[in-house]
Amino acid sequence: MNGREGCALVTGASGGIGSAIASALGGDGWPVGVNFCGGEKAASETVKRIEDRGGRALAVRADITVPEESEQLFATLEEHFGRVLVLVNNAGVRSDDLAVSLSDSDWGSVIDTNLTAAFRTTRRALRGMIRERFGRVINIASVVGPRANAGQANYAASKAGLIGMTRTVAVEVARRGVTVNAIAPGLIETDMTADLDGGLMEAVPARRAGRPEEVAACASFLASEQAGYVTGSTLYVDGGLGA
Amino acid sequence: MSTAVTQEQIEQVVIESLQTFGADPEEIRPDVTFEALDIDSLDLAELSQIVHEQFGVELKGSDVAEIKTVDDAVRLIASRA
Numbered sequence: 368m369n370g371r372e373g374c375a376l377v378t379g380a381s382g383g384i385g386s387a388i389a390s391a392l393g394g395d396g397w398p399v400g401v402n403f404c405g406g407e408k409a410a411s412e413t414v415k416r417i418e419d420r421g422g423r424a425l426a427v428r429a430d431i432t433v434p435e436e437s438e439q440l441f442a443t444l445e446e447h448f449g450r451v452l453v454l455v456n457n458a459g460v461r462s463d464d465l466a467v468s469l470s471d472s473d474w475g476s477v478i479d480t481n482l483t484a485a486f487r488t489t490r491r492a493l494r495g496m497i498r499e500r501f502g503r504v505i506n507i508a509s510v511v512g513p514r515a516n517a518g519q520a521n522y523a524a525s526k527a528g529l530i531g532m533t534r535t536v537a538v539e540v541a542r543r544g545v546t547v548n549a550i551a552p553g554l555i556e557t558d559m560t561a562d563l564d565g566g567l568m569e570a571v572p573a574r575r576a577g578r579p580e581e582v583a584a585c586a587s588f589l590a591s592e593q594a595g596y597v598t599g600s601t602l603y604v605d606g607g608l609g610a
Numbered sequence: 611m612s613t614a615v616t617q618e619q620i621e622q623v624v625i626e627s628l629q630t631f632g633a634d635p636e637e638i639r640p641d642v643t644f645e646a647l648d649i650d651s652l653d654l655a656e657l658s659q660i661v662h663e664q665f666g667v668e669l670k671g672s673d674v675a676e677i678k679t680v681d682d683a684v685r686l687i688a689s690r691a
Contacts (some may be wrong), residue, residue, distance in 0.1 A: 497656055539652065 371501065374398040374448035374453055375590065376440070378488060379458025381406025383557030384507065386413045387579035389424065391587040393417030398448040399424040402431065402440060402458070404603035408516050423448070431458055431484040442493050450495035453590045456485035456529070457507040466520040474521045481525035486532060489547075493540060502545035503590045506533050507582075508601060510609040512552040526551075530601050548589050552582050553605025573606030576581035615665055615691040621684050623664055627657050627678070640681035647680075657683070665691045 374397055377389040381403035390413060391397045393401040399417060401424055429440035444451055444523055459481045462473040482544035489504055496502020511519050512526030530549050532607040537547035554560060554567055555577045568574065582604050588594055589602070603609050629635050633647040644654065651674075658669040667690045677683045 494659055497652070498659070543652065 371452055371499075373450040373495070373499065374400060374444055375453035375455065376400040376402060376444055376451045376488070376492070377455040377457055377537065378402045379404070380413055381409035382463045382584050383521035383579045384552065384555060385455070385457040386410075387524050387583035388457060388507075389413050390416055391583035392453060392455075392590060393422035393424055394420060395587055396422070397453055397590070398422070400440070400444040400451070401426045402429055402450070404428065404430050404458070411524045412499050431488060432479045434487060437484065437487050440600065442489075442491075445495075450489065450499060451492045452496060452499060452501055453503045453505070454488060454492040454587055455507065455590075456488060459507065459509075459525075461519065461522045463518040463522070465518055469520060478528075480526050481522070482528045482532070482540065485529060488518075489532070489536060493536070493545065496545045497540060497543045500544045502540070502543075503594075504533075504536065504545070504547040505586050506530075506547070506549040507586075508533070508551045510550040510551050510603060510605040512575040513551065513601075514609050532598045533601065541598055544595070546589070548587070548594075548597060548599070549601040550582060550585050551601050551603045551605065551609065553577060553603070553608040555579060555582060555604075571606045572610065575606065577604060577606055590597070615688075617684065617688050620661075620665065620687050623660065624657070624680060624683055624687070625658050627655075631656070638680060640684070641679055643679050644683075645678075661687050667691050680685065 375392040377385050378390040379385045380401040389399050389401050401410045401413050414424040414426045427440050427443050429436040431437045460477055462477050464473060485506060506529045508529045509526040512523045533549040534548050554571055585602050585604055625638055628638055629648055631653040633649060637647060654674045658674060661667050667687050677686055
Protein backbone atom coordinates (compact mmCIF):
# COMPACT_ATOMS: atom_id res chain seq x y z
CA MET A 368 0.00 0.00 0.00
CA ASN A 369 1.18 3.50 -0.67
CA GLY A 370 1.07 5.94 2.22
CA ARG A 371 -0.08 8.99 0.28
CA GLU A 372 -3.31 10.91 0.81
CA GLY A 373 -4.59 11.15 -2.72
CA CYS A 374 -5.66 9.15 -5.68
CA ALA A 375 -4.89 8.01 -9.19
CA LEU A 376 -6.85 8.99 -12.27
CA VAL A 377 -6.80 6.91 -15.42
CA THR A 378 -8.49 8.56 -18.41
CA GLY A 379 -10.16 6.33 -20.94
CA ALA A 380 -10.11 3.49 -18.44
CA SER A 381 -12.88 1.52 -20.13
CA GLY A 382 -10.46 0.38 -22.85
CA GLY A 383 -8.06 -2.54 -22.66
CA ILE A 384 -4.88 -0.76 -21.60
CA GLY A 385 -6.63 1.82 -19.38
CA SER A 386 -8.58 -0.85 -17.55
CA ALA A 387 -5.43 -2.89 -16.89
CA ILE A 388 -3.60 0.20 -15.60
CA ALA A 389 -6.51 1.14 -13.31
CA SER A 390 -6.54 -2.40 -11.90
CA ALA A 391 -2.78 -2.37 -11.34
CA LEU A 392 -2.83 1.00 -9.54
CA GLY A 393 -5.81 -0.17 -7.46
CA GLY A 394 -3.73 -3.20 -6.48
CA ASP A 395 -0.89 -0.87 -5.49
CA GLY A 396 -3.20 0.76 -2.96
CA TRP A 397 -4.26 3.88 -4.86
CA PRO A 398 -7.92 4.83 -4.82
CA VAL A 399 -8.58 5.00 -8.55
CA GLY A 400 -10.74 7.29 -10.65
CA VAL A 401 -11.85 5.16 -13.59
CA ASN A 402 -12.77 7.68 -16.26
CA PHE A 403 -14.86 6.64 -19.22
CA CYS A 404 -16.75 8.39 -21.96
CA GLY A 405 -18.75 5.71 -23.74
CA GLY A 406 -17.87 2.40 -22.07
CA GLU A 407 -19.83 2.55 -18.83
CA LYS A 408 -20.16 -1.23 -18.52
CA ALA A 409 -16.43 -1.85 -18.91
CA ALA A 410 -15.66 0.93 -16.43
CA SER A 411 -18.05 -0.58 -13.86
CA GLU A 412 -16.40 -3.96 -14.31
CA THR A 413 -13.00 -2.40 -13.71
CA VAL A 414 -14.27 -0.75 -10.52
CA LYS A 415 -15.71 -4.07 -9.35
CA ARG A 416 -12.44 -5.90 -10.07
CA ILE A 417 -10.54 -3.36 -7.95
CA GLU A 418 -13.08 -3.47 -5.12
CA ASP A 419 -13.17 -7.28 -5.11
CA ARG A 420 -9.48 -7.20 -4.32
CA GLY A 421 -10.01 -4.80 -1.43
CA GLY A 422 -9.23 -1.59 -3.29
CA ARG A 423 -11.21 1.61 -3.80
CA ALA A 424 -12.36 2.92 -7.15
CA LEU A 425 -14.96 5.18 -8.70
CA ALA A 426 -16.18 5.20 -12.29
CA VAL A 427 -16.63 8.78 -13.53
CA ARG A 428 -18.12 9.66 -16.88
CA ALA A 429 -16.47 12.63 -18.58
CA ASP A 430 -15.65 13.62 -22.13
CA ILE A 431 -12.22 15.05 -21.39
CA THR A 432 -12.14 16.98 -24.67
CA VAL A 433 -14.75 19.24 -23.05
CA PRO A 434 -12.96 21.55 -20.55
CA GLU A 435 -15.92 21.74 -18.14
CA GLU A 436 -16.28 17.96 -18.02
CA SER A 437 -12.56 17.54 -17.44
CA GLU A 438 -12.73 20.01 -14.54
CA GLN A 439 -15.78 18.27 -13.09
CA LEU A 440 -13.94 14.95 -13.25
CA PHE A 441 -11.20 16.36 -11.02
CA ALA A 442 -13.71 17.97 -8.66
CA THR A 443 -15.54 14.67 -8.24
CA LEU A 444 -12.36 12.76 -7.48
CA GLU A 445 -11.09 15.40 -5.07
CA GLU A 446 -14.35 15.16 -3.20
CA HIS A 447 -14.18 11.36 -2.92
CA PHE A 448 -10.49 10.59 -2.67
CA GLY A 449 -8.49 13.85 -2.35
CA ARG A 450 -5.91 15.21 -4.75
CA VAL A 451 -5.02 13.40 -7.94
CA LEU A 452 -1.38 12.44 -7.35
CA VAL A 453 -1.09 9.90 -10.17
CA LEU A 454 -2.44 10.94 -13.55
CA VAL A 455 -2.44 8.45 -16.40
CA ASN A 456 -3.31 10.15 -19.67
CA ASN A 457 -4.51 7.08 -21.47
CA ALA A 458 -7.63 8.20 -23.34
CA GLY A 459 -6.93 7.90 -27.02
CA VAL A 460 -8.66 7.48 -30.33
CA ARG A 461 -7.56 6.71 -33.87
CA SER A 462 -9.18 7.64 -37.12
CA ASP A 463 -6.93 6.38 -39.89
CA ASP A 464 -6.57 7.52 -43.46
CA LEU A 465 -3.76 8.34 -45.83
CA ALA A 466 -2.64 11.93 -45.35
CA VAL A 467 -3.68 12.82 -48.87
CA SER A 468 -7.31 12.17 -47.98
CA LEU A 469 -7.33 12.70 -44.19
CA SER A 470 -10.13 15.13 -43.32
CA ASP A 471 -9.79 18.14 -41.04
CA SER A 472 -12.27 16.60 -38.64
CA ASP A 473 -10.34 13.32 -38.41
CA TRP A 474 -7.17 15.28 -37.86
CA GLY A 475 -8.76 17.55 -35.26
CA SER A 476 -10.60 14.92 -33.23
CA VAL A 477 -7.50 12.77 -32.80
CA ILE A 478 -5.32 15.74 -31.77
CA ASP A 479 -8.04 17.02 -29.43
CA THR A 480 -8.42 13.76 -27.56
CA ASN A 481 -4.91 12.36 -27.60
CA LEU A 482 -2.94 15.55 -27.08
CA THR A 483 -4.95 18.63 -26.12
CA ALA A 484 -7.14 16.87 -23.54
CA ALA A 485 -4.02 15.28 -22.02
CA PHE A 486 -2.40 18.69 -21.70
CA ARG A 487 -5.50 20.03 -19.95
CA THR A 488 -5.67 17.18 -17.41
CA THR A 489 -1.91 17.49 -16.85
CA ARG A 490 -2.13 21.23 -16.15
CA ARG A 491 -4.98 20.66 -13.73
CA ALA A 492 -3.31 17.78 -11.90
CA LEU A 493 0.07 19.51 -11.60
CA ARG A 494 -1.39 22.18 -9.34
CA GLY A 495 -2.14 19.64 -6.61
CA MET A 496 1.03 17.64 -7.24
CA ILE A 497 3.25 20.72 -6.91
CA ARG A 498 1.60 21.61 -3.61
CA GLU A 499 1.96 18.02 -2.42
CA ARG A 500 5.62 17.87 -3.50
CA PHE A 501 4.79 14.53 -5.08
CA GLY A 502 3.17 13.54 -8.32
CA ARG A 503 3.32 11.10 -11.19
CA VAL A 504 2.13 11.95 -14.68
CA ILE A 505 2.20 9.02 -17.09
CA ASN A 506 1.33 9.70 -20.71
CA ILE A 507 0.36 6.73 -22.81
CA ALA A 508 2.00 7.52 -26.14
CA SER A 509 2.74 4.96 -28.84
CA VAL A 510 5.55 3.46 -30.82
CA VAL A 511 3.71 5.16 -33.70
CA GLY A 512 5.00 8.72 -33.62
CA PRO A 513 8.61 7.96 -33.01
CA ARG A 514 8.12 5.31 -35.73
CA ALA A 515 6.10 5.72 -38.95
CA ASN A 516 2.88 3.85 -39.66
CA ALA A 517 1.21 4.70 -42.96
CA GLY A 518 -2.36 5.91 -42.54
CA GLN A 519 -1.82 7.41 -39.08
CA ALA A 520 -0.43 10.92 -39.63
CA ASN A 521 -2.92 12.35 -37.12
CA TYR A 522 -2.30 9.64 -34.53
CA ALA A 523 1.49 9.82 -34.98
CA ALA A 524 1.45 13.61 -34.60
CA SER A 525 -0.62 13.38 -31.42
CA LYS A 526 1.59 10.71 -29.86
CA ALA A 527 4.87 12.38 -30.87
CA GLY A 528 3.37 15.56 -29.38
CA LEU A 529 2.70 13.74 -26.11
CA ILE A 530 6.32 12.64 -25.92
CA GLY A 531 7.51 16.22 -26.52
CA MET A 532 5.12 17.51 -23.88
CA THR A 533 6.29 14.82 -21.45
CA ARG A 534 9.91 15.90 -21.70
CA THR A 535 9.22 19.61 -21.34
CA VAL A 536 6.78 19.37 -18.44
CA ALA A 537 9.13 16.92 -16.70
CA VAL A 538 11.87 19.56 -16.69
CA GLU A 539 9.52 22.26 -15.39
CA VAL A 540 8.33 20.35 -12.32
CA ALA A 541 11.19 17.98 -11.48
CA ARG A 542 12.31 19.99 -8.46
CA ARG A 543 8.93 19.50 -6.80
CA GLY A 544 9.15 15.71 -6.66
CA VAL A 545 6.79 15.40 -9.62
CA THR A 546 7.82 13.06 -12.42
CA VAL A 547 6.41 13.04 -15.94
CA ASN A 548 7.03 10.06 -18.19
CA ALA A 549 5.59 8.43 -21.27
CA ILE A 550 4.95 4.82 -22.10
CA ALA A 551 5.05 3.90 -25.79
CA PRO A 552 3.17 0.67 -26.35
CA GLY A 553 3.56 -1.22 -29.59
CA LEU A 554 1.00 -3.68 -30.85
CA ILE A 555 -1.13 -4.57 -27.82
CA GLU A 556 -4.12 -6.92 -27.88
CA THR A 557 -7.11 -4.58 -27.39
CA ASP A 558 -10.33 -3.69 -29.17
CA MET A 559 -8.59 -0.66 -30.67
CA THR A 560 -6.03 -2.82 -32.47
CA ALA A 561 -8.34 -5.76 -33.35
CA ASP A 562 -8.80 -4.58 -36.94
CA LEU A 563 -5.12 -3.90 -37.65
CA ASP A 564 -3.42 -5.66 -40.52
CA GLY A 565 -1.96 -9.03 -39.45
CA GLY A 566 1.16 -8.26 -41.47
CA LEU A 567 2.26 -5.84 -38.75
CA MET A 568 3.08 -8.82 -36.52
CA GLU A 569 5.90 -9.79 -38.90
CA ALA A 570 7.60 -6.50 -38.00
CA VAL A 571 7.48 -7.20 -34.25
CA PRO A 572 10.74 -8.87 -33.18
CA ALA A 573 8.95 -10.65 -30.32
CA ARG A 574 6.52 -12.15 -32.90
CA ARG A 575 3.52 -11.63 -30.69
CA ALA A 576 1.21 -8.84 -29.56
CA GLY A 577 1.71 -7.46 -26.07
CA ARG A 578 -0.83 -7.81 -23.27
CA PRO A 579 -2.46 -4.81 -21.56
CA GLU A 580 -1.06 -6.14 -18.25
CA GLU A 581 2.46 -5.76 -19.62
CA VAL A 582 1.81 -2.05 -20.19
CA ALA A 583 0.11 -1.74 -16.80
CA ALA A 584 3.15 -3.19 -15.00
CA CYS A 585 5.26 -0.35 -16.41
CA ALA A 586 2.69 2.25 -15.33
CA SER A 587 2.66 0.72 -11.87
CA PHE A 588 6.45 1.09 -11.67
CA LEU A 589 6.46 4.69 -12.97
CA ALA A 590 3.80 5.59 -10.38
CA SER A 591 5.79 4.09 -7.52
CA GLU A 592 8.02 5.85 -4.98
CA GLN A 593 10.96 3.85 -6.33
CA ALA A 594 10.66 5.52 -9.73
CA GLY A 595 11.23 8.99 -8.27
CA TYR A 596 14.42 9.62 -10.26
CA VAL A 597 12.91 8.57 -13.59
CA THR A 598 11.50 11.61 -15.36
CA GLY A 599 11.19 12.87 -18.92
CA SER A 600 11.61 9.32 -20.17
CA THR A 601 9.71 7.28 -22.69
CA LEU A 602 9.47 3.59 -21.88
CA TYR A 603 8.87 1.43 -24.95
CA VAL A 604 6.67 -1.62 -24.40
CA ASP A 605 6.65 -2.93 -27.93
CA GLY A 606 8.35 -6.29 -28.24
CA GLY A 607 11.27 -4.55 -29.91
CA LEU A 608 9.23 -2.90 -32.68
CA GLY A 609 10.82 0.53 -32.19
CA ALA A 610 14.32 -0.77 -31.52
CA MET B 611 -10.19 46.45 -2.14
CA SER B 612 -12.97 44.62 -0.34
CA THR B 613 -13.31 45.04 3.39
CA ALA B 614 -12.87 41.30 3.95
CA VAL B 615 -9.16 41.19 3.17
CA THR B 616 -6.51 43.39 4.76
CA GLN B 617 -3.04 44.08 3.47
CA GLU B 618 -1.69 42.38 6.61
CA GLN B 619 -3.54 39.17 5.77
CA ILE B 620 -2.13 39.18 2.26
CA GLU B 621 1.34 39.86 3.57
CA GLN B 622 1.05 36.97 5.96
CA VAL B 623 -0.04 34.53 3.26
CA VAL B 624 2.76 35.68 0.95
CA ILE B 625 5.39 35.36 3.67
CA GLU B 626 4.17 31.94 4.77
CA SER B 627 4.18 30.76 1.17
CA LEU B 628 7.71 32.01 0.58
CA GLN B 629 8.84 30.12 3.68
CA THR B 630 7.20 26.95 2.36
CA PHE B 631 9.12 27.42 -0.88
CA GLY B 632 12.34 27.42 1.10
CA ALA B 633 13.11 31.13 1.54
CA ASP B 634 15.03 31.99 4.71
CA PRO B 635 12.48 33.65 7.10
CA GLU B 636 15.15 36.10 8.31
CA GLU B 637 15.73 37.38 4.79
CA ILE B 638 12.08 38.00 3.89
CA ARG B 639 11.51 41.78 3.89
CA PRO B 640 9.23 43.98 1.74
CA ASP B 641 12.05 45.31 -0.46
CA VAL B 642 13.92 42.06 -0.98
CA THR B 643 13.71 40.57 -4.48
CA PHE B 644 12.46 37.09 -5.23
CA GLU B 645 15.72 36.48 -7.00
CA ALA B 646 17.65 37.18 -3.81
CA LEU B 647 15.35 34.80 -1.94
CA ASP B 648 15.99 32.12 -4.57
CA ILE B 649 12.27 32.11 -5.46
CA ASP B 650 11.84 30.94 -9.04
CA SER B 651 9.09 31.04 -11.68
CA LEU B 652 7.53 27.77 -10.52
CA ASP B 653 7.35 29.13 -6.95
CA LEU B 654 5.55 32.23 -8.25
CA ALA B 655 3.13 30.06 -10.24
CA GLU B 656 2.37 28.22 -7.01
CA LEU B 657 1.98 31.52 -5.15
CA SER B 658 -0.56 32.62 -7.80
CA GLN B 659 -2.50 29.46 -7.10
CA ILE B 660 -2.47 29.99 -3.33
CA VAL B 661 -3.55 33.61 -3.75
CA HIS B 662 -6.38 32.49 -6.01
CA GLU B 663 -7.58 29.97 -3.44
CA GLN B 664 -7.31 32.31 -0.47
CA PHE B 665 -8.42 35.64 -1.94
CA GLY B 666 -9.98 34.79 -5.30
CA VAL B 667 -7.39 36.95 -7.06
CA GLU B 668 -6.27 35.87 -10.53
CA LEU B 669 -2.63 36.51 -11.36
CA LYS B 670 -1.58 35.80 -14.90
CA GLY B 671 1.88 34.84 -16.11
CA SER B 672 2.38 38.39 -17.40
CA ASP B 673 1.48 39.82 -13.96
CA VAL B 674 3.92 37.53 -12.26
CA ALA B 675 6.68 38.56 -14.65
CA GLU B 676 6.22 42.18 -13.46
CA ILE B 677 6.62 41.56 -9.76
CA LYS B 678 10.17 41.60 -8.51
CA THR B 679 9.90 42.07 -4.76
CA VAL B 680 7.79 40.84 -1.85
CA ASP B 681 6.19 44.28 -1.60
CA ASP B 682 5.36 44.28 -5.36
CA ALA B 683 3.48 41.02 -4.87
CA VAL B 684 1.56 42.19 -1.80
CA ARG B 685 0.55 45.48 -3.47
CA LEU B 686 -0.58 43.80 -6.67
CA ILE B 687 -2.67 41.22 -4.82
CA ALA B 688 -4.14 43.89 -2.51
CA SER B 689 -5.12 46.02 -5.51
CA ARG B 690 -7.23 43.18 -6.84
CA ALA B 691 -8.60 41.60 -3.65
